Amino acid sequence: MDSDKLDLSALDPAGDPARWEALVRRTVARSIAVRRRASIPALVARWARPALAAAASLALVSWGTVYFTAPPAASSSQSASDPASALVRWAETGKLPDTASLLNTLGGGHER
Amino acid sequence: MLPAMAGGPADDTADLVRRARQGDAPALEALARRHLRAAHAVALSVVRQVDLAEDVAQDAFVVAMERLEDCREPARFAGWLLAIVRTRALNRLQSGRVHEAGVLRLVDAAPSSASPDDARVDLRRRLLNALAGLPQPQREVVLLHDLEGWKHGEIAAALGISEVMSRQHLFQARRTLRERLADEAEAEHGF
Numbered sequence: 001m002d003s004d005k006l007d008l009s010a011l012d013p014a015g016d017p018a019r020w021e022a023l024v025r026r027t028v029a030r031s032i033a034v035r036r037r038a039s040i041p042a043l044v045a046r047w048a049r050p051a052l053a054a055a056a057s058l059a060l061v062s063w064g065t066v067y068f069t070a071p072p073a074a075s076s077s078q079s080a081s082d083p084a085s086a087l088v089r090w091a092e093t094g095k096l097p098d099t100a101s102l103l104n105t106l107g108g109g110h111e112r
Numbered sequence: 113m114l115p116a117m118a119g120g121p122a123d124d125t126a127d128l129v130r131r132a133r134q135g136d137a138p139a140l141e142a143l144a145r146r147h148l149r150a151a152h153a154v155a156l157s158v159v160r161q162v163d164l165a166e167d168v169a170q171d172a173f174v175v176a177m178e179r180l181e182d183c184r185e186p187a188r189f190a191g192w193l194l195a196i197v198r199t200r201a202l203n204r205l206q207s208g209r210v211h212e213a214g215v216l217r218l219v220d221a222a223p224s225s226a227s228p229d230d231a232r233v234d235l236r237r238r239l240l241n242a243l244a245g246l247p248q249p250q251r252e253v254v255l256l257h258d259l260e261g262w263k264h265g266e267i268a269a270a271l272g273i274s275e276v277m278s279r280q281h282l283f284q285a286r287r288t289l290r291e292r293l294a295d296e297a298e299a300e301h302g303f
Binding site: 004005006007008009010011012013014015023024026027028030031032034035036037038 | 132133135137140141144145148149152156162165166169170173174177178179180181232235236239240254255257258259286289290
């Protein structure tokens, strides 16, 4: 089948074995060096997604903990002094606030 | 001679690629020993200078190792590497460092870098001269088949052509090379 094969051995890079071996070793040494450099971003990329997922889980757990353990009184007192919440409450109830409440609420932002 | 892909199947290569990605130096060396010759053959088919082909093959292999994460199909590492080799070889040609008219500079190479055997150097010159007249795909196929010992299936997979096309390229390349070598020999002996 391969009786037609051309003799291209003159082009064989390993015709000079020492020279070829030196080329292979140089190539391997350079390749190892670039792999070491390339492996750092690859390592970061490999761990980036799990790290982000872990951070997101931690944030969710922290938020849940704060949300479910915070005292409700603090929340309501905060909203009571909040002008926006007060305005919404007045609008919903249709009840007009007295002047003192109005001044107290709207002026609350300037209190120290 | 070390046939470039005869040492192991694609699965083996894929395993080597995965290990090399993790920084496994022996796997990386195994990849180099298995594929550097083919890289050299393809580089030679483009630049047609032995010394330059060595540089291109080395640089291309190092680039491939640097971008190993981009090799989406590790089992087809050979084809991916050879594409890098081809691109870099063409870039070197186009960069002006190599002039088409000077494709046979290998004979000007320093004696220490070329084979000391004058007959071998002369034969190499003749072969490169003859190869210069072939289309690029034919040069790659004949070098991978007749120099590196690849099978048509391996060539087809690596070059992205059919096995039938690989056989056709080989047939045409051999015929043209024989004609050119015979013409040259006849011209030399005739005068």
